[in-house]
Amino acid sequence: MPFPTDWAPRSYGWTPSRNPRARRTAPTGPAGRAPRAPIRDWSSGSPPRGPASWQSWSATAPARCGAFGWRARFTGEAAHASAAPERGRNALAAAAQATLALLGMTRFATSDTRVNVGTFQAGGGANIIPAHAELTYEVRARANEVLDELNRRAGDIVEGAARMYGVTADSLRYGQAATSVPDPLALRAVEEAAATVPAVTRYLGRASAAGGSDDAHSMITTVQAAGGVGAYLMVGARSVDVPHHHRRFDFDERALGIATDLLEAVFRGSGA
Structure with a gap:
């Protein structure tokens, strides 16, 4: 995945010079962005049981269905x-x-x-x-x-x-x-990136797939067959304890920003 040619380097990473968000002065998150507040979150689409807790983490699933x-x-x-x-x-x-x-x-x-x-x-x-x-x-x-x-x-x-x-x-x-199995190199890249995103408070190297499917696995297996590496990354964001497609299902939109920060950290850290 190529980066735009107008991105300029900084001491703490790469910041898009035309991105208004890059003008923020607190380089405490990826690309100098202020850290996002942790949210109630879980991985692989399976909510934890018990009292609600406010935290977030990322996880890479070994294979979904x-x-x-x-x-x-x-x-x-x-x-x-x-x-x-x-x-x-x-x-x-x-x-x-x-x-x-x-x-x-x-x-x-x-x-x-x-x-x-x-x-x-x-x-x-x-x-x-x-x-x-x-x-x-x-x-x-x-x-x-x-x-x-x-x-x-x-x-x-x-x-x-x-x-x-x-x-x-x-x-x-x-x-x-299809299904896919993550490469160890990709798992390490995600783990190292997760450590640099303040809003990610827990990382799971392997997680249950909870029976879901995603055609992104077809792309991963194609990349792997051509000699590349890949992994399926999940940042959970369900805000109510009901299954997917339930009439009350909802998700916490703040997870979108956390996922963006995490993916950015993965690509910058891997030298992509």
């Missing part, structure tokens, strides 16, 4: 549910069968896995056998080889449900993310 996201469309044949039920091919029933089978998939002893069906759309009139149905689902796993096998089995379930009801199923992959 890889994922495949799919949209499956089932096409059958509409017919009157009373006058000619034998002429119909129920796409809704096939999609429902696939949904239950996907959610009931056997998990793996060798890797943490996740399966979810997130949307389901079908229907028409109560007196009409539905000819169309669509669902979206995803599979996740920490190990790429397990993810591939889980993904294959999920595809078989969709195809099998379609055959059971005499309909067709077309699947479209709309998302994919």
Whole structure:
């Protein structure tokens, strides 16, 4: 990642000469910025239990879950549910069968896995056998080889449900993310940078991935395959004790500045 050519060196780091924030006089944070106040924070998307505490830290996760996201469309044949039920091919029933089978998939002893069906759309009139149905689902796993096998089995379930009801199923992959393992060199760079950011009060070299996925891991694995190094860095910022996507989920925006300071310190310290 190249730096802009108008950045000028200073004794405590590199400061962008055109950045108004660089004119601050207290060089106590990265690039001479004043330290940010610590916030209530945790790593890897998993909140601590117990009384709230006001602190912040950074963590690099060894690997989050890889994922495949799919949209499956089932096409059958509409017919009157009373006058000619034998002429119909129920796409809704096939999609429902696939949904239950996907959610009931056997998990793996060798890797943490996740399966979810997130949307389901079908229907028409109560007196009409539905000819169309669509669902979206995803599979996740920490190990790429397990993810591939889980993904294959999920595809078989969709195809099998379609055959059971005499309909067709077309699947479209709309998302994919791999897993990655951080390089020791990158971990050291993050640890050294975290020590220079006052708002980071705790550093975890390894952290639980909490089942999440991120396509940034695909970029990391590509860089590593080309001889580079990489690590996935997380700065938690959840402000309420509820899971992601919950209706009350929120995050403390002050973590954005802390994350910026930390990333800046990583790149300056590594000589990038």
